[in-house]
Amino acid sequence: MSRRTERLGSIIQRELAMIILRELNDPRLTGMPTITRVKVSPDLSIADVYVTVMGTEGQKTAAVNALRHSAGLLRTRLTREISMRVTPFLKFHIDENLKKELELLDVLRKVSEENAELDRQRSQNTNAEESA
Numbered sequence: 001m002s003r004r005t006e007r008l009g010s011i012i013q014r015e016l017a018m019i020i021l022r023e024l025n026d027p028r029l030t031g032m033p034t035i036t037r038v039k040v041s042p043d044l045s046i047a048d049v050y051v052t053v054m055g056t057e058g059q060k061t062a063a064v065n066a067l068r069h070s071a072g073l074l075r076t077r078l079t080r081e082i083s084m085r086v087t088p089f090l091k092f093h094i095d096e097n098l099k100k101e102l103e104l105l106d107v108l109r110k111v112s113e114e115n116a117e118l119d120r121q122r123s124q125n126t127n128a129e130e131s132a
Contacts, residue, residue: 002042009038012047012088015081019074020067028066030059036095040088047088050095060094067092 013035020033032054039048053063067074071090079087 005040005042005044008044008088009040009047011082012040012049012078013038015078016049016074016090019077019081023077024066024070024074026066026070028062030055030063033063033067036098044084044086045088047090049090049092050097051092052095052098064092064094 016038017035020029020035034052035049036052037050039050040046041048049067051064051067053060055063068091071092075087075090078090
């Protein structure tokens with residue numbers, strides 16, 4: 001991504017978060033949707049908005065569907081906030097990267113605990129051999 005698309009993505013992320021917080025009153029938006037990142041296409045016509053939602057899978061799906069349903073309204077509000085000739089179309093996606101990162105951190109924590117336990121066992125065996 002170029003600097004321009006990265007900058008525009010961060011501006012869109014910030015403004016969309018404020019618009020969703022202040023103006024969107026959809027009952028399907030439970031669990032506080034959080035915009036994790038926005039990727040803007042090189043021609044600035046499409047913005048892929050990645051969202052995480054706390055809750056069950058059904059709540060996540062409902063929240064993303066609510067955002068997709070409100071995409072036109074959000075784009076209109078975004079046009080007022082950002083001075084651009086053409087505001088990109090908004091496509092909402094559930095961000096799976098966060099889930100993968102948390103799973104990876106859990107695996108790393110388990111490996112660390114197993115290594116610490118093996119080190120304790122080795123030191124106990126070494127101490128037992130020295131005292132014998």
